[in-house]
Amino acid sequence: MRAMNELMRQAVDGELSETEAAELLRDTSLADELHKTAELRAALRGLSAPKVRPGFSARVLARLPAKRSLFERVFEALATPRFTLRFSAGTLTAACAGLAVIALTLPRASAPAQQIQMAQAVQTPATLIPAAYAPSSDEVPVRFVVVQPDAKDVALAGDFNGWKTNALHLTPAAEPGLWTVTVKLPRGHHRYMFVVDGKRWETDPLAEEHHRDGFGHENAVLDL
Amino acid sequence: MEDEALLAAFASAGDGSVRELEAERRRTFRAVVERYQDNVFRLAFHLTGSAEEAEDIAQETFVAAYGTLGKLRPGSSIEAWLTSIAVNRARDFLKSHRHAKTEVVAPDEMPQQADRDRNPEEVASEGQREQLLREAIEHLPPAYRTVVVLRDIEDKSYEEIREVLPLPLTTLKMRVIRGRLMLRKYLEGRL
Numbered sequence: 001m002r003a004m005n006e007l008m009r010q011a012v013d014g015e016l017s018e019t020e021a022a023e024l025l026r027d028t029s030l031a032d033e034l035h036k037t038a039e040l041r042a043a044l045r046g047l048s049a050p051k052v053r054p055g056f057s058a059r060v061l062a063r064l065p066a067k068r069s070l071f072e073r074v075f076e077a078l079a080t081p082r083f084t085l086r087f088s089a090g091t092l093t094a095a096c097a098g099l100a101v102i103a104l105t106l107p108r109a110s111a112p113a114q115q116i117q118m119a120q121a122v123q124t125p126a127t128l129i130p131a132a133y134a135p136s137s138d139e140v141p142v143r144f145v146v147v148q149p150d151a152k153d154v155a156l157a158g159d160f161n162g163w164k165t166n167a168l169h170l171t172p173a174a175e176p177g178l179w180t181v182t183v184k185l186p187r188g189h190h191r192y193m194f195v196v197d198g199k200r201w202e203t204d205p206l207a208e209e210h211h212r213d214g215f216g217h218e219n220a221v222l223d224l
Numbered sequence: 225m226e227d228e229a230l231l232a233a234f235a236s237a238g239d240g241s242v243r244e245l246e247a248e249r250r251r252t253f254r255a256v257v258e259r260y261q262d263n264v265f266r267l268a269f270h271l272t273g274s275a276e277e278a279e280d281i282a283q284e285t286f287v288a289a290y291g292t293l294g295k296l297r298p299g300s301s302i303e304a305w306l307t308s309i310a311v312n313r314a315r316d317f318l319k320s321h322r323h324a325k326t327e328v329v330a331p332d333e334m335p336q337q338a339d340r341d342r343n344p345e346e347v348a349s350e351g352q353r354e355q356l357l358r359e360a361i362e363h364l365p366p367a368y369r370t371v372v373v374l375r376d377i378e379d380k381s382y383e384e385i386r387e388v389l390p391l392p393l394t395t396l397k398m399r400v401i402r403g404r405l406m407l408r409k410y411l412e413g414r415l
Contacts, residue, residue, distance in 0.1 A: 005401045012404075013375075037404055040411070043357055044376040050275050052265040052282065057257040060286045061250055 004030070012037050139184040140224045144194075146170060146204070149177030151196045158192030158219075160185050165195040191219040227302045230256055231293070253293065257286050260303060264310050270373045271314035273362045281317060285310040301387075307380075308388045311370055318366040360410040368403035375400050 010016050011024055011034050025031045148154050156168040160183075170179035191211060194202045203210060207220035230252060264285050268278035288309050296305060361369055370389065374380045380388075382396060389396065 005405075006397065009397060009401045009404075013400075036408060036412075040404060040408055041376050043353065044372070044407075045379060047270065047354060047357060047377055049266040049269045052261050053279065056261050056265070056279075056282070057254050060257050060261075060283050061254060063283060063287050064250065064253075064290050066246075 008034055008037060012041055139186055141182055141184050142222070142224070143180060143182040144170065144192075145173075146179045146194055146202075147177050148179055148194075148196055151179070153197050154179040155195040155198070156181055156183070156192060157195050157201075158190055160190050160192070165198060170194075185222075185224060187224045190222045190224065192222065193217065193219055227300070228298060230259075230302065231296055231298060231300070249294075253286075253290055256289075256293065256302060260306050261286075263303060264306050267307060267310050267373070267378060268314055270361070270377050271311070271369065272317060273358055277317060281310060281313045284313050288313075304384065304387045307374075311374070311388050315366055315370060318369070356411060356414055357407075359414075360407045363410055364403055364406055368399055368406060371396060371399045372403035372407065376404070 007016075007024060008030070011021055016024065024034065144156055146154055154170040155165050156170060157163045157165050161167045168181060168183060170181040172178070173180050191213075192204070194204065196202055201217055203218045204220035207222065209221035209223070210218040211221055213219045261282065265278050265282040268281040268285070269275060272278055272281065285306060289306055293302075296302070361372065364372060371385060374385045374388065375382070382393060385391075385396060386393065391399075
């Protein structure tokens with residue numbers, strides 16, 4: 001059967017000589033099979049196909065990847081984000097809490113070493129950072145942080161407490177030389193200074209704004 | 225422009241900046257696309273039975289070809305190379321869309337005598353006959369469909385087919401035989 005099929009294939013594909021084909025056609029059953037297969041092949045060869053739609057080459061060219069220079073490829077690699085953050089209300093709250101923690105540790109962990117060293121050298125109060133932020137609230141918790149390695153006491157005095165030098169005391173943090181205190185302040189414009197050991201007034205060198213106080217010092221300014 | 229000239233033009237395109245080189249290559253490649261788009265589309269259509277799929281496969285074929293056209297050896301046949309890519313793309317498509325219909329036809333069963341005696345022209349008009357032929361091709365398993373399309377519809381020689389499908393010649397011929405028998409079986413029950 002297999003040999004016969006191959007013989008018929010040869011006949012249909014035109015691989016047999018006239019003599020061989022004539023010999024094959026003497027068998028009427030084979031001739032009928034051969035005729036049917038040849039007819040099928042002729043029908044297949046005559047199958048039509050739709051034409052490609054106009055504009056095909058333009059559509060292909062539009063899909064080709066753009067060839068870019070080395071500079072463009074490097075720039076894209078650097079500029080392409082590798083991941084995307086998606087926030088839900090819960091994760092946003094958690095993220096804010098996490099950022100607050102990071103902010104609180106910033107003077108120890110992330111502030112430029114040069115700034116910290118400079119503050120220590122002059123023994124000046126170092127920084128003031130809002131610890132948390134509630135846009136709808138009238139009061140904003142603010143954490144004051146200062147580096148005073150040789151101080152025995154550090155107080156916070158400002159217009160929000162009548163410039164009392166003994167009302168708000170900072171406490172030593174785990175990091176040696178670091179003093180902190182968190183207070184709730186009403187929104188608005190505030191001026192303040194640190195009082196070291198009850199007698200020395202020090203401004204906050206890292207405050208965004210300073211105003212002269214008329215007594216030879218500069219008050220740090222905080223806008224909430 | 226002949227294949228040799230197209231390949232040479234593509235390989236030597238642009239001695240200037242990256243953008244000039246790219247623009248010149250695209251112009252040459254457009255000539256390649258416009259020369260072979262009908263052949264590639266027709267082949268993809270016969271392999272998939274769908275004009276929509278054929279358009280996608282033909283586009284993918286040329287996009288894939290663009291990346292390696294410059295690496296073709298001088299004297300290579302662009303058509304054979306495009307055919308090879310198109311067949312592989314179509315085969316991937318057929319594998320992912322294989323359905324139960326491919327199991328209906330048994331290749332070893334010969335047509336019944338009563339069916340053989342019927343004249344197809346008495347049963348179906350030419351349009352219906354063509355439609356039945358397409359159905360029959362769609363029912364072929366992908367391995368058989370590919371060789372039948374290449375051999376009997378595209379009229380490729382066995383050597384040309386072997387450039388596209390690296391099969392032993394005896395295996396290829398056996399698939400052609402069985403593919404034809406499957407088609408006859410399918411058609412003779414319906415015409």
